[in-house]
Amino acid sequence: MNRRTFLKALGATGVTATVAGQFVINRSTGEAGAPHAAGVVRKGETWVPTVCYQCPGGCGILARVVEGKAVKLEGNPQHPINERRLCPKGQSALQILYNPDRLQHPLRRAGARGEGRWQEITWEEAMAEVISRLKTIRDQGEPHTVAIMHGRLRGEMEGLIHRFLEAYGSPNDISSASLGRQTAKVAHLLTQGIEDLMAYDLENANYLLSFGGSLLEAGGPPMRVVGAYGQIRRGRPNRAKIVTVDPRFSITAAKSDEWVPIVPGTDAALALGLANAIIQMGAYDKDFVANYTFGFEDWTDEGGQKHKGFKTLVLEEYPAKKVSEITGVPVANISRLAAEFATNKPALAINPDRGALHASLGGSYTGAAIHSLNALVGNLDRPGGVMVQRYPLCVPWPDTQMDETARKGLRQPRIDGAGSKRFPLANSIYQTVARNSWEGNPYPLRALLLYYTNPVFSSPQGQEFVAAFQKMDFIVDFSPFFSDSNQYADLILPDHTFFERYENDLPPAGTGYPVVGLRQPVVEPLYNTRHTGDVLLQVAQGLGGGVAGSFPWKNFVEILQFRLSKLGVSWEELRKTGVWAKPLYPFTSPTDSRWHSVVGTDRRYAPKDGRFDFYMRELKGLFEKKGITEADLAGMNISARGDLVYLPHYEAPHRTGDATEYPLLLNTYKLMTHAEGKGGNVPGLQEMLGLHVGVKWQTWAEINPQTAHKLGIKEGDMVWVESPQGRIKVRAKLYAGARPDMVNIPFEQGHAAGGRWAQSRGANPNTIIPSVTEALAGSAAFTSFGVKVYRA
Amino acid sequence: MTRWGMVIDLDKCVACQGCTAACRAENNVPFQGPEGTAQGRAMFWNEVIPVVEGEYPDVKARFFPRPCMHCERPPCVFVCPVGATYQDEDGVVRQNYSRCIGCRFCTVACPYGVRYFNWFKPNFPEPMVAYTNPDPEVPVRPKGIVEKCVFCIQRINKAKEKAAAEGRELKDGDIAPACVQTCTGRARYFGDLDNPDSTVSRLVKSTRAFRLLEELGTHPKVYYLMEG
């Protein structure tokens, strides 16, 4: 049976099938099939498959192209993430391709940095300049002072950029993940030994306890999660219960069966409070916990030293009453939720991509605490449980040719402090780059390439980047649009939009089984733009030596073809379908030898013994290796000492902003209509932005009506939201779904540049969010600082 | 007889507004910009209507995606002085863009707030106009006239053409309006209410089924399935 007939068969039966011990994750609800755009293909019309890139969700698209113009997008029915559906961002994506504010040629800065005066140049001039600048720096033996900051990278772009820097000789491959998905990955590494987001078999779960993510609006590959939601609600005889823990009454919370409005930054306490109740009830999976986990009970190490286990910790530290005081969740609810979680099997505790984990400086511990609940009920790698995302097998990259300059450069510490004693576990820290480079700590950056990211806008205290940029010699940005950041660049080398370029796309964890989407041009590039992959290849070749030697490919498509050559599907076939997937998830069990692929795989400092760590041996191993002392712990803002450091625990949020002067907490979030900071210039999205509050085209602050009343603020007033870092002016929206001690402001508006609809619209909360970094994952903490609100 | 109808399962709907966006893209619905939107002139052939009730922490919110109800007794059609809005033989309440005089009697008469008026010349700045749907059934409308959801008549036509070309009858599921096709929660269904075997006919028999403002006697052909 080939894949397609197989999927069809599934569509017809609409049940979960078992094939030789493997489970097919099936999201079809058994309704009639999905014709593309219903019916005949009219004259001069073709349908081109590609992949959406408005958010990282990786949905397959079929673009209707009439006479060389893309006129409508539909979800690719064969793409397992979205199966015919597209969210509003996907449906509005042609407004990016045909955006009137696209950059049409390479630009060289004509005025001062930030002045906004530009001169059109040819690609030849542009390439020559980039090559000569980078060559000079490298020839001067300072390749490490060149950094690439990037947003999410898809498929081979990730390898390409990493390889480019490696061959060039810079350790400074800086990802935006520390603003987003880093913490969850670290939490999973420390507990389950898997450094990735988790995939969840939502369709087969009976109870979903979602902590601080916008499950139905943002996190996960959104279309996969929302599809599963339909299945949970109506596609099967019993409805799973969905509980959403979030300080904000999100649409997800509205669509859940229960909303738990928690004090922000305290999710670890709640998770451990639930664990406490479950343990007291004796309702945990005793067999699983005893045999396949580590550190539940107190234990003694080889040296005979006694260590505290998870159970003791939780029983001692997290009784319901105390937890209730911390989290604001009533005692009765805590014990009820615990009982429900333990008895409605299979039950899932879902870690968000960002949300709760980025609320405070204890994010990694929070993630670990939440994930521990899954182990407590033994719900790992089972139907209805946590899955480990599998990726397609790509042909490995050949070794990079590293010359002496490169090796020397790579031995330099990273500019962002990742891997240092201060941030021992972090891979990459985005938000520290500005200050470090500006202070020359450990050295100033001389050149910066910005790919698909906008630090001035997206990072807390993004304005620090402006200062840092002023000190740099050479800044290149590849965006097809103006952005807050590229206003300070020396060169803008506009990329194709994602409708005009080739790229493979591996959706983030969600399905469990491997999926590759192929992004390909649906129309000829409209303007004189170039694929950044091709540009980098050309730069590498222009730099000569080991750098050129590391890149034997003529263009980016060759890299794709090379990497995907063993997929088992031809390039032509892939271009026709737009997606390849192997929709079988191989559930294992602890007694199975394959268990080692789901627990412990990515550990470096702890045994890959197939045990889930309640006691985080990976962390202990790392700290011992790095010689972390108590003083270091203090520097890391970790208040725990002793065994507690290695156990999931609650770290009280480090609140900045004096509580009497700044009595409210500010929370920022994403909506279904948000494409991170990229949706601002999409008029269709602006025009339906804030559904739950009925506000569009602007920035609003959700304020509890009682709080507003106390502050003398009326619906629709313009208000200042002020922190010690500064203040922003936004519209007050009285919203019963806001905690009385919080204000919620959506992230997206307030761009200084970026097009007619984005520019000078609303306010960017990042300008008033302090830049503080969580120690383990190196992630930015967004939610634990005070603000005051008053009428403007 | 064919009687096209729609069912929206509120239990599966996640209020994503994918339908709204899909409809805008498929039917060349212009956006109005910040000023127009602030004046309540934004156009959504399919609008998702939020209802937030209660006080913290006992807050509830419900969301109704709202296309045209394609009323069997459509007040909009009754009041139109020139027959610019009319019911076709399949019960779809259609719009004759070249006849409408823009009197807005229909917008006033429709109890569902479904009809939208073009206050200005539609705004599709170059090169955005390039992506407009070229299907002749959905021209970009001129200023001064009324428009609304027409059940993606172009797709109904195409499905009919296709069935005719293949020498067969239309089947249930042959037609997916843009909003139905993209519906992220798979909450929307479209089909023939006169065909007893269609999915929609089956669903409207559900005890969860209800219609909006039934008491007004408009007999909507859009049904909702209650949550829970």
Next chain:
Amino acid sequence: MEQLTGIDEERYLEPVKKVGRGFYITVAFLLSIIAWGAFAWYTQFQTGLGITGLNRPVFWGFYITNFVFFIGISHAGTLVSAILRLTQAGWRRPITRVAEAITVFTLPVGAMNVLFDVGRPDRILNIILHPQGRSPLIWDIGSISMYLTASVIYLYLPLIPDIALCRDRIGGWRQELYRILALGWRGTEAQKKRLKMGIGIMAVVVIPIAVSVHTVVSWIFGMTTRAGWHSTIFGPYFVVGAIFSGIAAAILAMAVVRKVFHMEHTLKPRHFDYMGLLLLVLTAAYIYFTFAEYLTVYYGYGGSATEGSLLTALFTGEFALTFWVMVVFGFFVPGIILAFPQGRSIRGTVIASVLIVFFMWVKRFIIVVPSLSRQFLPYPTGFYQATWVEWSLTAASFAVFVLLYVVFSRMFPIVSVWELKEGEEEAREKAEEAAKMLAPAGAPRQSRASEVLG
């Protein structure tokens, strides 16, 4: 042509004969307002109705308000005059034409506002090319055109003898026009008889048409399901409202004519007193209808959230100030003024009429806009604020009306000269008869007759 006696015709022909500076200034002033309105309309036509304050859900605003208002005012003339004619109220004679002219000139202005309101005035002929009989708007078009036709005839018939008079007395370029319009009137008995018959028939015909007009106007609203509109009393309610505002408008026209043309001799306090009494009756009737309207809605308050919200908006919400000021100053204050004989002086009736006319415009607004601002589905409530375009076109509408009226009054005698004369003769005959029968008591009768006359 027979000689008129006791009545000094010259007095009435004076304004027609001599056109002074004041006229030109007035006309120039009005034309400049109209020109500005034309500019506003052009701008609106070019840019789209977006430059008005209209929106969703308040799809209708000033223009429809104006439309209903002017159609309402139009009842001043034809209906009032027809009723008075049919009831043979002798005191009507100096008033009828003053009032009838209002009808003929407000109807086109009302219709014009529909043209302002439609998004595609260039397609307005579709109404004739593709009429859809089910639509109350088509009924409206029908009844308004019928009303206009009937009113023009009804104004024209009694004008014929006076046109003939002008033809005979006034030379110059206008003579030819008068000659044609006079239709060869010689004042023969046969002509007189036919004319009277014509007028009599028209007076009968015009009343149901007038009633139908405002009933149908009300049905534009009443046939929808909207809160506040979906009411069975709307037909009579609107008719009464129309007569109400119409009479007030007629009083104002009388006062202006009296002042401008120095017709104190003809339009006497007594006329204002009688009209004031009529107005008082209608004030009471209108207050009654308004009360009935809101009470029924209010009583069913729990029935529909939308209606509840509408009433809240009116009574305590965003429209409350307008609403209560209107109720007090538009209905009760005039009612009180008119209830007292002293209040029915010229000044009193004029003040009451000014209030009534103004607040009846407001009342139309209060009918149109608040209902639209509240919808059945939980959409946000609407809001409406007219822009310069709507203000300009509203001002221009009034200017057009006044201009037509002014020009008319300079072309034709604004009071019916021959009817006055006829009244005088009748009175004299009656008086003579009375004198014969009751010679000693003749004196008071005499004065009565002159009253009727005067």
